[in-house]
Amino acid sequence: MRVEDASNYSYYRGNEKPVNPNPPMNSLETPRIASVLSDLHVRASRDWRVLPRALPAVIGGALRGRTAMESAKPHLKDAFIPVDPAQGRALYQFARARRARHIVEFGA
Numbered sequence: 001m002r003v004e005d006a007s008n009y010s011y012y013r014g015n016e017k018p019v020n021p022n023p024p025m026n027s028l029e030t031p032r033i034a035s036v037l038s039d040l041h042v043r044a045s046r047d048w049r050v051l052p053r054a055l056p057a058v059i060g061g062a063l064r065g066r067t068a069m070e071s072a073k074p075h076l077k078d079a080f081i082p083v084d085p086a087q088g089r090a091l092y093q094f095a096r097a098r099r100a101r102h103i104v105e106f107g108a
Contacts, residue, residue, distance in 0.1 A: 028092055037088070044080035 027033055054075035061071025083091065095103055 026092065026096070028089060037085070040080070041082060041085065044082035047080045050075060050079040 028037065054072040057075060058068045058071045061068065
């Protein structure tokens with residue numbers, strides 16, 4: 001039995017880019033998007049102080065007959081209301097499975 005160097009029979013000529021051996025499974029796993037999502041989750045985890053800041057406004061609003069949301073809205077308008085990473089992946093898969101062309105995100 002004779003063993004030869006298989007590179008002699010390769011179609012790879014040396015000037016092409018080598019294929020990524022571990023390509024991302026979906027666009028959420030690409031380095032750029034994964035980095036942005038990670039950064040947003042870190043920023044959301046630091047946003048816990050919003051609720052204590054809104055509490056006095058909610059109490060004051062209740063004394064004036066306003067709803068909690070009306071009173072807290074100025075404090076919550078820029079607050080993160082994150083989706084858990086696992087839930088985000090599931091939402092992404094649902095959207096891809098449905099071949100969604102438009103997705104609307106909305107909050108209170």
